[in-house]
Amino acid sequence: MTVCTVLLNWMKSPCFIQSRRAEQVEGGNNVEPIIKTENLTIRFGGHTAVSKVDFEMPAKQLKSIIGPNGAGKTTFFNLLSGELKATEGEVYFKGIPITSMSAVARARMGLGRSFQITNVFPNLTVLENVRLAVQSKEKIRYKMYRHSMHYTKLLEEAHRLIEVVLLQGKEYAIASQLSHGEKRKLEIAMLLALDTEVLLLDEPTAGMSLEEVPAILDVIRAIKQTGEKTILLIEHKMDMILDLSDSIMVLFNGKLLADGSPEEIMNNETVQKAYLGGLYDENLAES
Amino acid sequence: MKRKFQLNHYLLVVIVLALVIFPFVSDSRTWTILLTQIFIFSILAMSYDILLGYTGIVSFGHAMFFGMGAYTTAVMLKRIEPTMGMFILSIGVGMLLAGLISFFIGLLTLRLKSHFFAMLTLAVSGLFLVLAEKWRTLTQGNDGFTFKAPEFFKDRVMFYLVALACLVLVYLFLRRFVNSPFGRVLVAVRENEQRTRSLGFNPLHYKVIASVVAGVIASLAGSLYAVSLRFVNTSVLTMDITLDALLMTIIGGVGTLIGPIVGAGVIELAQHYLSGLAKEYPIFERWIIFFGIVYILAVVFFPRGIVGTVREQIWKRKTKKDGSKPVPKKEVL
Numbered sequence: 001m002t003v004c005t006v007l008l009n010w011m012k013s014p015c016f017i018q019s020r021r022a023e024q025v026e027g028g029n030n031v032e033p034i035i036k037t038e039n040l041t042i043r044f045g046g047h048t049a050v051s052k053v054d055f056e057m058p059a060k061q062l063k064s065i066i067g068p069n070g071a072g073k074t075t076f077f078n079l080l081s082g083e084l085k086a087t088e089g090e091v092y093f094k095g096i097p098i099t100s101m102s103a104v105a106r107a108r109m110g111l112g113r114s115f116q117i118t119n120v121f122p123n124l125t126v127l128e129n130v131r132l133a134v135q136s137k138e139k140i141r142y143k144m145y146r147h148s149m150h151y152t153k154l155l156e157e158a159h160r161l162i163e164v165v166l167l168q169g170k171e172y173a174i175a176s177q178l179s180h181g182e183k184r185k186l187e188i189a190m191l192l193a194l195d196t197e198v199l200l201l202d203e204p205t206a207g208m209s210l211e212e213v214p215a216i217l218d219v220i221r222a223i224k225q226t227g228e229k230t231i232l233l234i235e236h237k238m239d240m241i242l243d244l245s246d247s248i249m250v251l252f253n254g255k256l257l258a259d260g261s262p263e264e265i266m267n268n269e270t271v272q273k274a275y276l277g278g279l280y281d282e283n284l285a286e287s
Numbered sequence: 288m289k290r291k292f293q294l295n296h297y298l299l300v301v302i303v304l305a306l307v308i309f310p311f312v313s314d315s316r317t318w319t320i321l322l323t324q325i326f327i328f329s330i331l332a333m334s335y336d337i338l339l340g341y342t343g344i345v346s347f348g349h350a351m352f353f354g355m356g357a358y359t360t361a362v363m364l365k366r367i368e369p370t371m372g373m374f375i376l377s378i379g380v381g382m383l384l385a386g387l388i389s390f391f392i393g394l395l396t397l398r399l400k401s402h403f404f405a406m407l408t409l410a411v412s413g414l415f416l417v418l419a420e421k422w423r424t425l426t427q428g429n430d431g432f433t434f435k436a437p438e439f440f441k442d443r444v445m446f447y448l449v450a451l452a453c454l455v456l457v458y459l460f461l462r463r464f465v466n467s468p469f470g471r472v473l474v475a476v477r478e479n480e481q482r483t484r485s486l487g488f489n490p491l492h493y494k495v496i497a498s499v500v501a502g503v504i505a506s507l508a509g510s511l512y513a514v515s516l517r518f519v520n521t522s523v524l525t526m527d528i529t530l531d532a533l534l535m536t537i538i539g540g541v542g543t544l545i546g547p548i549v550g551a552g553v554i555e556l557a558q559h560y561l562s563g564l565a566k567e568y569p570i571f572e573r574w575i576i577f578f579g580i581v582y583i584l585a586v587v588f589f590p591r592g593i594v595g596t597v598r599e600q601i602w603k604r605k606t607k608k609d610g611s612k613p614v615p616k617k618e619v620l
């Protein structure tokens with residue numbers, strides 16, 4: 001009797017529904033967007049940072065988010081990852097409303113993110129930073145007895161990821177002593193370690209020197225080519241965006257101005273008028 | 288991977304053996320008692336290090352768990368019977384009590400920003416102090432009460448050895464604990480709570496469990512302390528105890544486990560000598576002022592404490608000598 005109720009309850013639980021949906025999506029024709037927002041809005045006092053955004057993210061694609069400084073891009077990410085709570089509207093992940101879920105729960109469901117402002121564990125080594133992320137992916141959360149260094153699989157995986165982002169040789173450096181570019185690479189290694197279905201990348205190349213950018217570009221391209229991940233990328237570097245994106249969405253003053261293929265966006269008049277023209281020129285001037 | 292038995296492990300074994308032999312070679316009662324005291328406060332300071340050094344929680348109420356252990360043991364030995372069995376049972380009861388209370392306090396308050404948490408712990412431990420003062424039928428308030436220790440502890444040396452054994456066991460247990468995957472996440476919480484969350488670890492769980500472990504072990508220290516004095520009064524619940532633990536941890540080195548033991552040694556010895564000096568020079572009556580000064584100097588010049596600073600130096604020398612990649616043995620320097 002009780003077993004039955006437990007089972008029934010479990011089948012109503014988000015975990016079960018989630019796994020069912022996952023099966024449906026994989027079996028079916030990927031019509032259902034992996035992330036969807038409806039009327040997503042957040043206000044800080046009187047200021048509306050994200051305003052009524054309706055957005056759909058098809059699975060296993062790469063979408064870039066562009067927009068001028070202060071457009072609300074990072075805030076939009078924070079709403080997706082649960083760092084901030086929406087004032088209005090809903091966020092769906094694989095069709096499940098996650099608006100009221102915590103950041104921890106969303107990370108565990110498969111929403112991984114990197115941060116625009118480098119956000120690592122400053123006094124730990126590079127290896128330990130990545131190892132912690134691998135540990136989370138392996139769901140080793142409450143083991144209190146064995147020495148953490150005896151989990152050799154975690155260590156091997158951490159070493160592998162450090163190589164993927166080209167940080168080899170820095171394993172035992174303390175994170176706070178890395179160069180800015182190296183910290184960004186570490187950030188990406190930690191995100192990859194989580195092996196989440198969705199990667200939210202907030203300006204992965206921000207503040208990097210020009211020589212460091214191609215390496216990160218290669219890493220992102222490599223992830224994209226595996227065809228397994230859904231990537232949302234905030235960037236300012238137009239050449240990089242055009243190179244990588246399947247689609248682009250434009251945020252302006254917190255509003256979703258346009259969302260479409262790179263060509264559509266480049267040719268969209270409102271976008272050009274409102275914003276793109278200026279930025280594009282800026283970027284050309286830079287390079 | 289076979290674990291290497293490193294030099295400092297040998298050193299620890301030698302020190303422990305020396306301490307075991309000590310009371311049989313020397314018959315200085317003063318030293319036996321002083322060392323026992325150091326062992327007990329080492330346990331308390333290590334438990335505080337789990338909070339402060341590993342998890343980054345500042346608590347001003349740690350004395351409440353120490354006091355809980357002290358009172359549980361004292362009351363049970365006095366009211367029921369002063370036997371060894373009762374002593375062990377009372378330690379268990381004290382730990383259970385401390386565990387439950389730290390769990391609930393943690394669950395309710397660890398969500399708060401750290402400075403609010405610090406203030407709340409101060410308030411809650413104040414509450415326990417008032418409770419002990421008012422519940423005179425049980426505690427006899429500030430006057431306290433004496434009680435008989437189990438027969439087995441008539442010989443001070445026996446108690447010395449038991450305290451030493453507890454210290455070693457607690458040390459070994461906590462070292463396992465902080466090096467386990469769980470313990471590594473505690474350090475991550477200390478370093479960057481928000482990042483820990485985005486990795487999918489729930490910081491609240493880690494903080495609550497850390498505070499339960501710290502509370503339980505502080506209670507063990509309290510039980511031993513009461514028996515060492517064969518007396519208990521409300522002083523075991525006062526801020527002084529918390530400050531002692533804080534000072535020992537900081538002077539010895541936060542986040543090192545061995546540090547708090549060294550810190551406990553340094554402070555207990557200093558207290559001993561300074562209060563000796565006070566008989567001749569009354570200024571040393573106020574030795575707490577000296578500690579204030581030492582404390583400030585330590586925080587300013589040796590933020591890593593004695594053990595932390597020594598480790599850092601050794602590490603620097605090593606990397607300089609062979610010029611190879613630095614390989615810190617402990618992730619927490």
Ligand SMILES: Nc1ncnc2c1ncn2[C@@H]1O[C@H](COP(=O)(O)OP(=O)(O)OP(=O)(O)O)[C@@H](O)[C@H]1O
Nearest residue numbers: 044047049067068069070071072073074075076116
């Ligand atoms: N926690 C907050 N409290 C108050 N205002 C905020 C908060 N976070 C963001 N804002 C405001 O919301 C607006 C959008 O900020 P956001 O960081 O999302 O911009 P962005 O598009 O990421 O810009 P950038 O390209 O500079 O990174 C800004 O005006 C910012 O000041």
Ligand SMILES: [Mg+2]
Nearest residue numbers: 073074075116
């Ligand atoms: Mg931003």
